[in-house]
Amino acid sequence: MRDAWAEVWLLARRKPLGAVSAMIILGLVVVAVLAPVLAPRDPYLFNLNERGLPIRMQAPTTTFPFGTDPLGRDVLSRIIYGARISLIVGLASVLIGTLLGTVLGLVSGYWEGGLDQIIQRGVDTTMAIPGIVLALAVMSILGQSLTNIILVIALVIAPGTSRVVRGTVLAVKQHTFIDAAQALGASPWRIVARHVLPNVFAPILVIATVWLGNAIVIEAALSFLGLGTPPPTPTWGAMLSGEGRRNLETAPYLAIFPGVAISIVVLAFNMLGDALRDLLDPRLRSR
Amino acid sequence: MRTYVVRRALNGLLVLWLVSIVIFSLVRILPGDAVIMQLDQAAAPTPEILSRARQELGLERPFLAQYRTWITGAVHGDLGRSLITRRPVMNELLKRINLTSHLAVMSIVVAMLIALPIGVLSAVKQDTASDYIARFFAVLGLSLPDFWLATVVITFLAIWVQWIPPIGFAPLWEDPARCLGQLLIPALIIGARLAAVSMRMTRSSLLEVLRQDYIRTARAKGTREQAVIVRHALKNAFIPVVTVIGQQFSVLLGGTVIVEFIFLQPGVGSLMLDAVLLRDYTLIQGAVLFFATVIVVTNLFVDLSYAWLDPRIRYR
Numbered sequence: 001m002r003d004a005w006a007e008v009w010l011l012a013r014r015k016p017l018g019a020v021s022a023m024i025i026l027g028l029v030v031v032a033v034l035a036p037v038l039a040p041r042d043p044y045l046f047n048l049n050e051r052g053l054p055i056r057m058q059a060p061t062t063t064f065p066f067g068t069d070p071l072g073r074d075v076l077s078r079i080i081y082g083a084r085i086s087l088i089v090g091l092a093s094v095l096i097g098t099l100l101g102t103v104l105g106l107v108s109g110y111w112e113g114g115l116d117q118i119i120q121r122g123v124d125t126t127m128a129i130p131g132i133v134l135a136l137a138v139m140s141i142l143g144q145s146l147t148n149i150i151l152v153i154a155l156v157i158a159p160g161t162s163r164v165v166r167g168t169v170l171a172v173k174q175h176t177f178i179d180a181a182q183a184l185g186a187s188p189w190r191i192v193a194r195h196v197l198p199n200v201f202a203p204i205l206v207i208a209t210v211w212l213g214n215a216i217v218i219e220a221a222l223s224f225l226g227l228g229t230p231p232p233t234p235t236w237g238a239m240l241s242g243e244g245r246r247n248l249e250t251a252p253y254l255a256i257f258p259g260v261a262i263s264i265v266v267l268a269f270n271m272l273g274d275a276l277r278d279l280l281d282p283r284l285r286s287r
Numbered sequence: 288m289r290t291y292v293v294r295r296a297l298n299g300l301l302v303l304w305l306v307s308i309v310i311f312s313l314v315r316i317l318p319g320d321a322v323i324m325q326l327d328q329a330a331a332p333t334p335e336i337l338s339r340a341r342q343e344l345g346l347e348r349p350f351l352a353q354y355r356t357w358i359t360g361a362v363h364g365d366l367g368r369s370l371i372t373r374r375p376v377m378n379e380l381l382k383r384i385n386l387t388s389h390l391a392v393m394s395i396v397v398a399m400l401i402a403l404p405i406g407v408l409s410a411v412k413q414d415t416a417s418d419y420i421a422r423f424f425a426v427l428g429l430s431l432p433d434f435w436l437a438t439v440v441i442t443f444l445a446i447w448v449q450w451i452p453p454i455g456f457a458p459l460w461e462d463p464a465r466c467l468g469q470l471l472i473p474a475l476i477i478g479a480r481l482a483a484v485s486m487r488m489t490r491s492s493l494l495e496v497l498r499q500d501y502i503r504t505a506r507a508k509g510t511r512e513q514a515v516i517v518r519h520a521l522k523n524a525f526i527p528v529v530t531v532i533g534q535q536f537s538v539l540l541g542g543t544v545i546v547e548f549i550f551l552q553p554g555v556g557s558l559m560l561d562a563v564l565l566r567d568y569t570l571i572q573g574a575v576l577f578f579a580t581v582i583v584v585t586n587l588f589v590d591l592s593y594a595w596l597d598p599r600i601r602y603r
Binding site: 131137 | 540
């Protein structure tokens, strides 16, 4: 256990920005998990003043550190709860998209031939449509729900991941340890699972980390465009687009806080992705 | 070379055909057909109205027959009629292509004008303060969502300098001042991400090239550092940058959807978004096909540009 901590400390010293990013992401996870404890108020509650009227668009004060929205709801609490949606969408879509992309990439790269051609044309097809356009088109057909957003983002993630995995598998296949495993009579599935997969793990980890940030942005963009998680669920994108955008002139904090939250989280995932790439990609290690 | 171009073009056509099948099927296979979804929004439709609307759109015919009609029309430039406005989809697209292509090209130009000098500077001055600052801004450019940036920029411009982008598009060759006034800021916002990615790629690729033997030879011959970088290193370092531009072009086109919407610019992106919000499926099909065509053609050009950048590359 002490060795593990020592290694983490060593990594943190080699990549301080990566370590800071990891801390921010850890903070996001803690905020999302402990939202009911950390949020000062109910994110759905219309806060009322002594005359029983909603405290609309209250600028930040000690009672409402991030102010209130046009319905009198506490912006800080909504941002804290919004972290949950961002994290759920990010993790679930990246998990599904990466799994799908990895399976497709492994099959395509290891077996090649006709199946590879079919999979690659499918990948070409999906990649020929801009991610947000694909997401918008599919969301308009499937309808708005959290599950649909996750599926749509996974659909955007899978093709790119499968390309990276396929490329790595093609390179790994050239190694003699694969010939050795084949000569020993190992089944193709065993070779893929035991010998190929561990070698594609590093690029998958890097790409998944960067995609976590992108998935959060896509979710926010869909919410921003009115095709995300339906109201009244607090999401950063919807907070930014609805109340934030309409009142930017009079109450800029409504858009600034969720925008900053998205940017910091995405920045953290991007920097962590960079740090992981430097640590895991031997070609870049000396740079 | 010619064989390669023909093969790549055929592959592109295959991809477009597959895109057409996917988008056509999506609209029809999923629960609730286009007509029900469309009419449901207004009022509870009677079976007669539904049946008439379906007949009008040809939805009562077998799937393959519908697809054949649509794709034959598409090949001849007829993408059907909008479910909402009843105007031909092709005309709607043609009216807006000019603006979106201006925006896309300007975004790439702006991104390159930012990325190349900073990327080169960052590589030449590796591990100095300017390198760190440039890299920080690059990561920041990657992390600021375009919709947030656009929202903040448009509002603060309106408040501080009382500037709002002019409505009504004028092409660059007709009225350059108006065109730039209208599209430069949206192009900067869309191009920010591409600039960040390209800057990082220019830096790392140039660092790689600067370690090559031929650069050492050029320096040993007494060539000035500026000439070493501009004449010997940059062109070779540019191949991965072009690849990145090709890969990011899809994201850039996606950015036009959001930025056109926020800046109220009547391009294909905002048309696509309107179609999505109104569930105008024929228009969605047309817009998706348009975006896919642009991406396929761009990728073809990116592939072909490699031979120009590095004459050692030969296509088979």
